[in-house]
Amino acid sequence: MSEKIAVLFGGNSQEREISLKSGKAILNALLKLGINAIGIDPINFPLLYLKKYGFTKIFISIHGKGGEDGTLQGILEYLNIPYTGSGVLSSAITMNKFITKTIWKSHGLPVYPHFLLTKQEFIKSNYLKIKKRILKLTLPIFIKPNCSGSSLGIFKVNHMDDIFNVIEKSFVYSNDILIEKYIKGIEYTVGILNKEILPPIRIEYINSFYNYQAKYYLNSTKYFCPSGLSKKKEKELSNIVLHAWNSVKCTGWGRIDVILDNYNNFQLLEINTVPGMTSHSLYPIAAKKAGLSFYDLIIKILNIT
Known part of the structure; x- marks a missing residue:
């Protein structure tokens, strides 16, 4: 039976715009390689029909909710169609920053002090209690949606007066938020391809942190x-990166963000199981340094079993 690949991109997460760009770059590469590939946006196509239309493998390029959180992987497992990247459990775990950090910590891996705050806790809780927990971390702090990517809804807070206003803003993106000690240092991102580490990339930005604008537009x-x-x-x-990757049972391809703090220690930030593949994306840059063209990279990802 000849190969028929569906590239899934778009979806309805807050990262839709980036996913469309990534997916189109992947689709164009596959078509140029002469592979029978079709781009599909789940917004316009019922995923349960993928089997009916004879797709033999799925290239997942949906970022965030519905693409990286195990939902899509679960549907494809049910349909018995192979797909790129990590499985159901590891996708679900790594989409949740708090659970990921909890596992990393239990493996003795370096993570900075943090705590989880749910929307329900915030509504019911005594503000003084939350304030105390934050002051234990010492300002400045980062406030991040617990289950979203692309640096959406992330805020750096320097003053106690701004805390509760920023927490409310961050809850727009997720029902749980991660409150984390701010780490001053140099940021690196490390790609993993089929258990191999790609050359690390150092990131320099003029913003106060590596936010959405700095990632995609500046x-x-x-x-x-x-x-x-x-x-x-x-x-x-x-x-550190390989241990972090294996501890959450990730497979295929992905990226881990790390910071080298002012004490010359690496601290794990987060994991990305469907990295961006746009012209601004870091994963293809690292692969190129390892001697892989964009076409080589797409074929390698597709063929990892």
Whole structure:
């Protein structure tokens, strides 16, 4: 039976716009390689029909909710159609920053102090109690939606007066938020491809942190690959990243964001199981440094079993 690939992109998460760009880049590459591929946006196509239309493999390029959280993976398992990337459980775990960090911590991996705050807790709770927990972390802090990506709804807070206003804003993106100690340092991102570590990328940005604008739109954001780390430090980073990847049972391809703090220690930030593949995306940059063209990369991801 000849191959028939569906590239799934778009969806209805807050990262739809980036997913459309990623998916179209993947689809164009597959078509140029002469592969029978069709782009599908689940908004316009019932996924249960994928089997009926004879698709033999799915290339997942939906970021965030509905693409990276195990939902889509569960549907494809039910349909018995192979797909790219991590499975149901690891996708569900890594979409949840708090659970991911809890697992990492239990494996002795480096994560900065943080706590989870649910919308219900926030409504019912005594503000003084929340304030105390925040002051334990010491300002500045980061407030992040617990289950969303692309730096959407992330705020850096320097003053106690702004805390509750910012918490409310962050709850627009998720019913749980992560309140985390701010880490000053240098940010790196490390790609994983079929259990191999891709060359790390150092990220430099002019904003107060690496936010949505800095990620996708600002030309002032700079990426360095090679990263400039010493061989010893790069080896240390690779070991941490591989351990972090394996501890949450991820497979196929993905990316882990890390920060090197001012004490020269790496701290794990988060994991991305469907990295962006746009012209601004970091994963293809790292792959290129490892000697893989965009076409090579797409084929490799597609063929990982």
